[in-house]
Amino acid sequence: MRERQIERRLHSHPSQDGDGVRISRIHDFGGGLDPFLMLDELGAERPEDIGGGFPPHPHRGIQTLTYVLRGGLTHSDHLGHSSSIGAGEAQWMHTGRGIVHSEMPLTGGDGLHAFQLWLNLAAADKLSAAAYRNVAAAEMPRIRVPAGELIALGGDWRLHGEQVTGPxxxxxxxxxxxxxxxxxxxxxxxxxxxxxxxxxxxxxxxVGDQVLGRGELARLGSGTRLRLAADADSEALLLAGTPHGEPIAHYGPFVMNTREEIEQTLREYRDGVLTQEA
Known part of the structure; x- marks a missing residue:
C-alpha cells in the first residue's frame, strides 16, 4: 500500500453569499480540485450572521450537496420540491440544464452550522434534466472504531478494513x-x-506526515492509503472523486465549459427559458 501525502493546502476565507449570509469559503475554479469546485461553511450563532438566507436564484452545470450539523435549512425549487433538513441530514441537487431554488435557514436556539459543496458536472451532463434528493441521517452508514467514526454521505469508503457505501x-x-x-x-x-x-x-x-488546522483543506498526492490522527476531538470532511479534465468557465451560479456557453446561459436566464427542456 502506498501512503498518500499532502501536496497542496488551502485555507478558507470569510465571505458572504445569498442575502447577507456570512460564510467561510474554499474554492478553485481552475480545476485544481477537480471534480470539486467550492466548499462553503455556514456558521451562524447570531441572527445577523444568517441575513436573509438564500432567496430564489438559478444554477446550471453543477451539483450541490448541503449537509447540516446544527440547525436546519428548508429548500424549495421550480420543480415543486419543498422540504427541510435538520442536524445530520443532507440534500443533493443536480442542477443540470437549469434549476431555480431557495435555501432558507431554520432559525432557532441552536443557530446554524452547515456545509455546501459544489461538484462540477461533466460536459455531457451539463444540459441534463434537473433532480433533487433529501437524505436522512438514518440512511447514512457509519464505521465506528475506537478512535471515532466515519459517516458516509455518498460513495465508497473503507476504514480499518470495513467498507460502507453512502446513499x-x-x-x-x-x-x-x-x-x-x-x-x-x-x-x-x-x-x-x-x-x-x-x-x-x-x-x-x-494528515500523512503534516498537521492541518481548523479551516484548512488539503489535496493528497497519489497513493492508496492515508493515515489520519488526532490528539483531541477533531472533525473533517473527506472528499474523493475522479477529475473530468475538462475546461471550466464560471460566472456566479453557472459553471460551463466555455465562455460562449456562459453567455448563452445568461441569455436564456434573461429570456426566462433557462429551466426549459431543449
Missing amino acids: LDALAGDAAVAHLRLSGGAVTLDQAAPTLLVHVFAGRLQ
Missing part, C-alpha cells in the same frame, strides 16, 4: 463524501481515488 450514488465525477470524527487516536483510510481532499473544521488532524 448518494449519483455524485458527479464518481465522487464520495464522508464526515470523519476523531476523539483522539489514529485511523487508516483506504482510498485510491485520483482526487482526495481532507477539510478540517474542528480541532486539528495529522
Whole structure:
C-alpha cells in the first residue's frame, strides 16, 4: 500500500453569499480540485450572521450537496420540491440544464452550522434534466472504531478494513463524501481515488506526515492509503472523486465549459427559458 501525502493546502476565507449570509469559503475554479469546485461553511450563532438566507436564484452545470450539523435549512425549487433538513441530514441537487431554488435557514436556539459543496458536472451532463434528493441521517452508514467514526454521505469508503457505501450514488465525477470524527487516536483510510481532499473544521488532524488546522483543506498526492490522527476531538470532511479534465468557465451560479456557453446561459436566464427542456 502506498501512503498518500499532502501536496497542496488551502485555507478558507470569510465571505458572504445569498442575502447577507456570512460564510467561510474554499474554492478553485481552475480545476485544481477537480471534480470539486467550492466548499462553503455556514456558521451562524447570531441572527445577523444568517441575513436573509438564500432567496430564489438559478444554477446550471453543477451539483450541490448541503449537509447540516446544527440547525436546519428548508429548500424549495421550480420543480415543486419543498422540504427541510435538520442536524445530520443532507440534500443533493443536480442542477443540470437549469434549476431555480431557495435555501432558507431554520432559525432557532441552536443557530446554524452547515456545509455546501459544489461538484462540477461533466460536459455531457451539463444540459441534463434537473433532480433533487433529501437524505436522512438514518440512511447514512457509519464505521465506528475506537478512535471515532466515519459517516458516509455518498460513495465508497473503507476504514480499518470495513467498507460502507453512502446513499448518494449519483455524485458527479464518481465522487464520495464522508464526515470523519476523531476523539483522539489514529485511523487508516483506504482510498485510491485520483482526487482526495481532507477539510478540517474542528480541532486539528495529522494528515500523512503534516498537521492541518481548523479551516484548512488539503489535496493528497497519489497513493492508496492515508493515515489520519488526532490528539483531541477533531472533525473533517473527506472528499474523493475522479477529475473530468475538462475546461471550466464560471460566472456566479453557472459553471460551463466555455465562455460562449456562459453567455448563452445568461441569455436564456434573461429570456426566462433557462429551466426549459431543449
